[in-house]
Structures are given as structure tokens and as C-alpha cells.
Amino acid sequence: MSSVSKYFSGLFTGIKSLLTGMGETWKELWTKKVTQQYPENRDTLVISDRFRCELTMPHDENNEHACTSCGICQMNCPNGTIRVTSKTIETEDGKKKKILDTYNWDLGMCTFCNLCVLTCPSDAIKFENTFENAVFTRDKLKQQLNHEGSKMREKKKEVKPVEPKAE
């Protein structure tokens, strides 16, 4: 190919490719807008189930959770976000037992790595996709996950005591 014909073919293929590009953007101009207008679209907003926003400890209808206060989550947490405090009580049949006192989690320090959930032997905690976590002070980010007066769910349903005993 001589240099002259190369010059002109280069010119015309260049123009053609430019026009192709402009055609693409022209189509793009009329496509549906993908912007999510957040506060208005709260009702229709879909957040993926796997999105990790807030650590929760599911409680059932009897206000019972599955945490054995083993502390594995606390050990695995890279930031020291979780602090599990336990207390020892005496059960009805006289045995000493370690139960959960408080389960504290600091959202402000959490990197949402999911290690705590993965390593929990009793599946007591999980991440929810409730993402509206903004608060006005940092203290409010520190949450206690176990509910007031909750207790551990017994493995065997039949030995479940009716009344939680203090001391």
C-alpha cells in the first residue's frame, strides 16, 4: 500500500470509527437512567442479602439466642471490635455454667470482614443488610447485641426451664 492511499484510508477509517463512537453515545443518551435517588426510593430500594452492614444476634420469640459466650468471635476479630463478657451461674441441677452477660460490638471499628460470623460454632451472630447506620455521636455506634433479659437457647427442648433463675 502506498503512503498516499494509506493516508486517505487512514483518514476515512478514522472518520468512520469516530462516527461509530458517536452513534454509541447517541444510543446511550436515550437509555434509562440508572441513578438511584436514595431517600425517595426507600420503599423500592433493593439491597443485596449478602451486603454486610450491621452485626446482629438473632433472638427467637422466647427472647433466646444461640450464643454460648465461647469468645471465638472476639479472638478472631482483627480490630478488637467485639467484646464478649460472660458470667457464671448455677443451674437448677447444681452445675456451674458460663452464660453470656453482654455482647458488645463497636460498629465504628468494624471492617465487616465477616470472620466472626464464619467462625461462630453455634451460628449465633450474623450480618444484616440494614445499612442506615448514621448516628450523631460515636458512642451510639457501640451496640449491645444481646437483648435485655435474653438467655441462651437450650439444645434439648425438654429440659428447658420455664423461669430464668438469677444467681
Add this chain to the structure above:
Amino acid sequence: MSLNYSQPLEISNLTSWLDAALRGCLAEFWVLLIEFVLVAVVLLAAYAVIALILIYAERKITAFFQARFGPNRVGKWGLLQSVADMIKILLKEIIKINRSDRFLFFVAPFFMIVASMLTFGAVPFGKGLHAIDFNIGVLYVTAVSSLGIIGVLLAGWSSNNKYSMIGAMRSGAQFVSYELSAGFALMTIVVLAGTMQFSAMIEGQRYCWNIFNGHISSIIAFVIYLISGHAETNRGPFDLPEAESELTAGYHTEYSGLQFGFFYLAEYLNMFIIASIATTVFLGGYMPIQVHGWEGFNQIMTYIPTYIWFFGKTAVLIFLSLWVRWSFPRLRIDQLLNLEWKYLLPINLVNILLMVILVLTGLTLTDLFPGLF
């Protein structure tokens, strides 16, 4: 020469009434003084308002090209967004740079804004809305618009910053190169129109726009003018003087507040000026669409005021410029200069020769079909 059709909505009716009223009660000198001041104030106001509208339009159209909504919170559809931005920029602090050349640093934005203001004055917005109408209009526009580059170079130098400096050098090389193409493209049409005066040029395009009149040659000149004009304004794929990935913001990195606002304003207005000059020279300016012999049609078309025709045509070209800007990736500096010196300029030189041949041999549309156009 004025149109013989009735034009009830023209602003020239208002201006001529004002002129007559002033002349009725004042001496010649004071009438002129008041009118000059009025024209200046109106032009400055138009300059600012057009810039605001352009910024809004640009952000909105950009958003649509990217499947977004764009500004939509401040006012209905975000209409007040650019006003809010303007107020913000006016309130910002003007930062003094250590070890910079204060005087030149201060002067540079004024060069930009004055150059674009001077060009802005020569734009015919409508019938009777034409501040400067020299008999060398086209030459005037190319001359004064070239002053802006000095502002860019001085800004880059005085900022005492390598990024600014490299940005300014790139901008200078780019502007000087593309100024040549833009000038030649305009000269092609000057050959066709036989005049450099904008008003005469528009009058000559009553029935046939220059872009159709010189068919092949005109269309080539039009495309070249749009490309080089676009490059002169440092926008779109040619925005490497302010390529943010390499040079932060190029020559206006160190500017803040109102001084940055000047650069920003001048950039947007230069886009408008390029579009409006292209409208005037190629697309018949403010002249409504008219056809030989269709009296009723012509009357209806002239009911639409000339300034609406002008702004409509200009808006189409501005949209085209935005379309290009958001379609193509940024060029490298060698590609940029290749495009100018290896493609645009040689084509332009051949094109101007072609136009001369077309005019001399009578192959323009007005010569070929004298009854139709």
C-alpha cells in the same frame, strides 16, 4: 436591507424606540454615552447569564450521556444549581501563592476574560442585537480570540508550579496550531461569501446557507472549523492542557475563588462563541429559514424572532460539541499535533483552493440554481 415582513417580537423594535426617546430629550453626546454604557451592561449581563445556562446545560447533558440525572436538587430540575455554584465561587477565598509572580498571576485571568469578552461583543445575536459590526468581522474575531492564550501562558508561568507550566505549554502549542485551521476554515467561507462583515454575510445567506451554498467545500470547512474550534477551547478529547490524571488541573491549578471563576467562565463562553461564530458563518446566523417565492411560509418563519433562531442554531452546535466531548477519549499530545499538521491543515489548504475554483467557475448552488436559492 431589512426584511419586508412584519416582525412584532423583535428586540430591535424596543431598542430603536429607546434610541428615539433618548434622542428626543438629550444631546447627541449624552445619548451615545448612555447607549454605550447600556450596551456594555447588557453584554456583561448576557455573558454571565449565558455562562450559567451553559454550565447547567453541560452538566445536564453530560449526565444524560452517562445515564445519570445530573443536578436535580437545587430548584426544580436543579435549575438553580449553577446559580448556587456561582454564589459559592464568589464567596471563596482568593489564595495567594508563595513565591509566585503576583502581578502576572493577577493579570492572567483578565486576559482570558477580556479576550472572550471582546469576541463576544462581535457576535450577532439577532437583528439589531449586534454590538460590533466591523467590515472585517471575521478577522477581528480570529485576532482578539488569540489574546486568550497569553492569559493561559502567563497563568502557567506565574503559578510557580510545574503542572501549571506544562499545562500552559501544551495549551499554547495546541491553541497556536488549531488557530491556524480555524482561521483557514473561516477564510474559505469568506471566499464564498465575498465579505468579512457578519451582517452582510448573514444577509447573503437568506435563501441558502453557506454550508449548502458551497456544498463539498463548505461542509469540509464546517467540520474543520468545529474540530479546531473545539480544540481551541481546550475541551472534549482535546483537554490535555488540563488533563486531571496527569496535571491536576493544568494552568489553573493554583487559582481559586473568583480568579478560577474567570477561567471557568471564559472556557464556557469560548464554547458558546465558537458555536455562535459557526452559526453565523455557516448556518445563516439569525436569519430565519426562507424559501424563494413561498411568501406565507416566509412570513410565518419571520414571526419567530431572529434571536430565537440564533440561539436555536447555536444550541444545536453546542449539543454537538458536548456529544463529541463525551464520546471520545483524550488524545495524546503527539496525536493532537498530528491531527492538526498532517490532516486538518493540508486538507484545509486544498479546500480553500477548491472553494476558489467553485466560486470562479460558478459551481456554487446559488450560481447553479439562481431561481431556487
Add this chain to the structure above:
Amino acid sequence: MAQQIIFFILAVVIAVFSVMAVTSKHIIRSATYLLFVLLGTAGLYLLLGYNYLFAVQIAVYAGGVMVLFIFAILLTNKPGEDLRKELAVRRYAAGLTALVGLAFCGHIIYYNVKRVSSLVAQSDLTPQQLGHTMMGTDKYQYLLPFETISILLLACIVGAIMIARKR
């Protein structure tokens, strides 16, 4: 009246910036002051009604030559860094020469200004006239070939220097 005021403003601008252009220590500032001088001259042309000359002055000097100057200055390494003062004798000699030159030119201009203004009777210069003067072949025309010859002469001079330098 108004013309007089504008003329005096322009004259002062030209005079002051001319002096500043040669006295400034920073070469880039000198260039800027020179630019102001050129713009002031363009303003004078506009005042006289020479639109064409005005546009050419701005396009060629302000837009072309000055950009080239500033470009060249930007490419130099720390311009104006080691600027020494000239000897006193030399400075006085230069000042004296300048004064003599001023007196000489002033004398000529003062006694010939009437004749010049009688020659320039024509007020409005159209581009058409200019084009005819450039390209026409009648009397007082044929300007472009005449100007082109000067380029030929320049080429000859450059060539002569090249040959002379070779040895």
C-alpha cells in the same frame, strides 16, 4: 473631545509601559508590558478607524509574536537570574544616544506630520480594496508579489550567511 480623552489615555499607557518594558528586571514581565504597548498601538489604529490594521496588529503582534516571545521565555532556564548593572559610562552613553534619536525622529515627525495626514485622505478601508491592492496588476497594486520578493531576499541573506560560515 471623547476622542481626545481616549487618545491621551492610550498615549499614557503606551509611554508608561514602553518605559516599564525596558526597565523591568523580569524578562517575562517585560514581555507582558510590551504586549500592553502593542495593544495600546492597536487601540490607536482603532481610534483612527483603521479596523484592518487594528485586527492585523492584534493577530500578528499580540497573538502571534508575543505568544512566541512568551513561549521562548518559558523554555529558557531561569531567565534574568544573573543580571548585572552596566557600567555608568555605558549607561550615560546609551541614554544620550536615545535622546539624540528621539530628537532626530521628533524633528522629522513634527515637520512632516501635516504632509502625512494630507496623504491619508481615505477614511474607510475595505477588505476588498486591500485584496485588489495585493493581487491586482494596475498602478499602485501588485503588492503581494512585491512582498514575496522580500522573502526571497531573506532567503538569499540566510543562504549567504550559511555559505560564509562554512569555510
